[in-house]
Amino acid sequence: MNADKSVLQIFKDVGMIELMQILAVVLMAWMIIQVVKRFLPWVAQVSPSRFRFHILPLIPILRLLILIAAVVLIVFILTGATFQKIAAVAGALAFAVGFAFKGYITSLAAGVIAIYEHPYRPGDWVKINDAYGEVKSVETRALHLVTPDDTMVTIPHNKIWESSVYNANDGQRELMCVAHFYLHPEHDAKSVRHKLEDVALTSPYLQLERPVVVVLKEEPWGTHYQLKAYPVDSRDQFQFISDLTVRGKDALGKMGIAPAAVVLAAVNSG
Amino acid sequence: MSDAQPQPDRNTVELWKYVSLDQYVRPKSPAGEAVRKGFLGLWDKLQKGLTGNDGNDGSVDHPYVDQALLHSVPQQLLDDAAPEPNWNDLTVALDEALEERFLNGSPASHVQFVVLPSCSGTDGVLLHWSLIKKWQIITPPDPAEIFHGGQESLAPLRISSSENFVIPHLERWYMRHHDGLTVIRKLIALLAARAPRCVIGVNSWSWAYLNKVLNLGTYFQTPLILQALDQQRLTTWLKGLAGRTGRKIFVFRQTDNGNLVLPLPSSLIQPDTNESAQQQMLEDSVSAKTTKFTWHLASYARGIPLVAWAIWRYCLRSTQPAFTADEDDKLAKALRSDDEHTVWLKPWSATELPAMPGKTNNIHIFTLHNLLLHGQLEIEWLAHLLPFSTADLLTTLKQLASLQLIELEKGMWRVAPLGYPSIRNFLQREGYLLDSF
Numbered sequence: 001m002n003a004d005k006s007v008l009q010i011f012k013d014v015g016m017i018e019l020m021q022i023l024a025v026v027l028m029a030w031m032i033i034q035v036v037k038r039f040l041p042w043v044a045q046v047s048p049s050r051f052r053f054h055i056l057p058l059i060p061i062l063r064l065l066i067l068i069a070a071v072v073l074i075v076f077i078l079t080g081a082t083f084q085k086i087a088a089v090a091g092a093l094a095f096a097v098g099f100a101f102k103g104y105i106t107s108l109a110a111g112v113i114a115i116y117e118h119p120y121r122p123g124d125w126v127k128i129n130d131a132y133g134e135v136k137s138v139e140t141r142a143l144h145l146v147t148p149d150d151t152m153v154t155i156p157h158n159k160i161w162e163s164s165v166y167n168a169n170d171g172q173r174e175l176m177c178v179a180h181f182y183l184h185p186e187h188d189a190k191s192v193r194h195k196l197e198d199v200a201l202t203s204p205y206l207q208l209e210r211p212v213v214v215v216l217k218e219e220p221w222g223t224h225y226q227l228k229a230y231p232v233d234s235r236d237q238f239q240f241i242s243d244l245t246v247r248g249k250d251a252l253g254k255m256g257i258a259p260a261a262v263v264l265a266a267v268n269s270g
Numbered sequence: 271m272s273d274a275q276p277q278p279d280r281n282t283v284e285l286w287k288y289v290s291l292d293q294y295v296r297p298k299s300p301a302g303e304a305v306r307k308g309f310l311g312l313w314d315k316l317q318k319g320l321t322g323n324d325g326n327d328g329s330v331d332h333p334y335v336d337q338a339l340l341h342s343v344p345q346q347l348l349d350d351a352a353p354e355p356n357w358n359d360l361t362v363a364l365d366e367a368l369e370e371r372f373l374n375g376s377p378a379s380h381v382q383f384v385v386l387p388s389c390s391g392t393d394g395v396l397l398h399w400s401l402i403k404k405w406q407i408i409t410p411p412d413p414a415e416i417f418h419g420g421q422e423s424l425a426p427l428r429i430s431s432s433e434n435f436v437i438p439h440l441e442r443w444y445m446r447h448h449d450g451l452t453v454i455r456k457l458i459a460l461l462a463a464r465a466p467r468c469v470i471g472v473n474s475w476s477w478a479y480l481n482k483v484l485n486l487g488t489y490f491q492t493p494l495i496l497q498a499l500d501q502q503r504l505t506t507w508l509k510g511l512a513g514r515t516g517r518k519i520f521v522f523r524q525t526d527n528g529n530l531v532l533p534l535p536s537s538l539i540q541p542d543t544n545e546s547a548q549q550q551m552l553e554d555s556v557s558a559k560t561t562k563f564t565w566h567l568a569s570y571a572r573g574i575p576l577v578a579w580a581i582w583r584y585c586l587r588s589t590q591p592a593f594t595a596d597e598d599d600k601l602a603k604a605l606r607s608d609d610e611h612t613v614w615l616k617p618w619s620a621t622e623l624p625a626m627p628g629k630t631n632n633i634h635i636f637t638l639h640n641l642l643l644h645g646q647l648e649i650e651w652l653a654h655l656l657p658f659s660t661a662d663l664l665t666t667l668k669q670l671a672s673l674q675l676i677e678l679e680k681g682m683w684r685v686a687p688l689g690y691p692s693i694r695n696f697l698q699r700e701g702y703l704l705d706s707f
Contacts, residue, residue, distance in 0.1 A: 173701055195448065198448045198451055199448045201451070201482075201483050202445075202446045202447050202448050202450065202451065204446070204632075204635075204636040204639065204640070204655070204656060204657075205632075207701070208479070208482045208483075208703045209482075209703070232700065232701050232702055233700070233701065236632065239632075239657075243657055246657070247448055248448075250448075251448045251449070254449070
């Protein structure tokens with residue numbers, strides 16, 4: 001009860017000057033956050049690509065720091081900066097906010113850990129639960145993904161407590177793409193392997209600094225080829241896979257290699 | 271073209287030198303340039319973004335020459351101030367380097383590669399050398415033949431087993447297409463197995479690509495390459511070019527402070543003084559305060575001769591206005607009696623060179639990368655290599671040509687020397703495979 005009284009006393013003592021100061025702090029914090037939100041993405045855009053992944057994650061960190069600084073300043077203004085007053089306000093706030101926004105606070109805590117541990121960064125391609133897409137932004141409470149279907153998905157950071165995070169490129173610009181080819185088992189596998197390598201090596205999307213690998217596996221219905229390679233830009237992954245598929249089919253067709261009759265088999269068995 | 275043996279000239283031999291690839295040294299940028307590019311470059315962009323001002327206007331607050339008085343140099347004067355280089359001068363240097371390689375090399379040295387930096391302008395040197403040495407020139411297959419195995423083009427290599435030969439453009443023996451690598455694989459296998467000597471020219475971007483795709487570098491001796499022009503040699507070269515026609519004397523000065531960009535020509539040294547005084551004046555003129563323009567130029571052009579020459583010509587300004595073709599002739603006559611000309615250049619930081627458009631996408635990247643890989647391409651073949659329609663490609667090519675980044679000659683699109691540094695920097699930013707030069 002004494003603590004409640006002290007808190008009330010603190011707020012009763014707040015005059016017009018303090019209110020103006022608080023308003024100024026809030027306004028200043030908001031303005032700095034807006035500048036950070038606009039300026040850093042622009043800096044990332046005009047900077048060399050290799051710096052993009054380092055600059056963009058700074059945005060939520062800076063926002064958090066600005067918010068904390070603003071809150072501390074406001075507390076100082078309210079309490080006159082005595083320890084007893086700060087402790088009283090902090091205790092009361094923690095009590096109230098802790099119950100009211102338990103989930104939100106958990107997400108904020110997870111967000112701080114996410115910023116520190118880098119399970120995902122803007123520009124990464126991640127899969128969390130059923131959502132797969134490019135991380136567009138990492139906010140204090142949640143991250144925003146854009147799926148290949150151009151749908152924005154907001155995922156609270158506290159999902160990292162309970163779900164696995166699959167990160168396809170982990171801060172790198174490139175990620176591995178796989179094009180699948182299902183062929184009739186009667187063919188010269190060595191020639192097909194070399195031809196599929198050439199298909200990847202001549203793709204304009206290919207990152208030539210990374211390896212091209214062709215793996216194959218015999219299945220009951222035929223031979224399954226996987227052509228694995230990296231595009232220069234992870235944002236081109238679907239165009240890259242399409243390019244490999246289109247040109248792979250063309251090359252294999254010219255070699256007279258028939259696709260596996262898997263569709264027919266599936267229809268017959270169904 | 272002369273059939274005589276190349277006669278060594280002391281100056282040209284010192285100016286041009288072919289070195290092993292691992293001894294190639296790219297000219298360094300002035301120390302301040304890196305800082306300027308990093309911080310001031312960012313500031314320029316910010317200023318441009320906020321105000322629409324390019325940020326350069328204020329850099330020359332009190333110019334030595336009023337900018338309004340400066341014009342493009344009249345064509346006649348330009349061709350005297352920076353005439354087209356005569357690349358045959360390089361043949362001597364190439365001959366020396368190849369002789370040394372063939373005499374002292376390892377058993378694998380019968381095949382020698384000469385890497386040509388893109389837009390270096392030196393493609394014809396190997397051809398000139400082969401004509402002088404009377405070595406057989408193997409012409410590349412046309413693109414359609416590449417897709418059908420290239421048997422006709424490979425035939426001379428199979429038949430003449432003892433004759434030395436030259437392949438001037440290896441980049442024209444393949445296409446970046448899944449059916450476009452067969453011929454070059456056969457060619458490399460033939461080269462590795464044959465005894466006679468051969469010299470193969472390849473552009474630097476193709477060398478980088480073929481090294482990744484065919485591991486070319488592991489089969490053959492380290493290639494030769496023309497050493498990059500550093501500031502000192504670029505200055506000597508440009509000064510020599512300006513005096514080559516002998517018709518006029520040019521003094522190159524910077525617009526902001528009037529300082530010399532190139533040392534004074536030796537012909538301006540007073541002839542009535544004694545020999546030691548003349549020598550002293552010559553040394554003084556060389557060591558006279560010259561600006562850092564050629565240092566910046568050598569670095570920006572990556573020491574590539576034709577790129578540096580194209581940018582040099584682009585930057586020259588005159589107080590004489592440019593005229594139409596007819597008027598230009600009249601001006602040329604009028605100027606005939608006037609032997610000494612001052613040509614002006616803006617300071618490097620205020621120089622505006624062709625740049626990539628603000629908005630780019632994959633069509634720009636792939637088009638430029640393929641033009642650099644293959645040296646030159648017809649639009650028909652570009653459309654065959656890339657997943658874009660001919661109409662889209664044509665729009666892009668015309669856009670890039672309007673920005674002076676690429677050019678069309680005899681139906682072939684290629685990267686313009688003037689735009690090469692911008693394009694290379696752009697592809698580097700985008701993370702694409704680059705040459706090493």
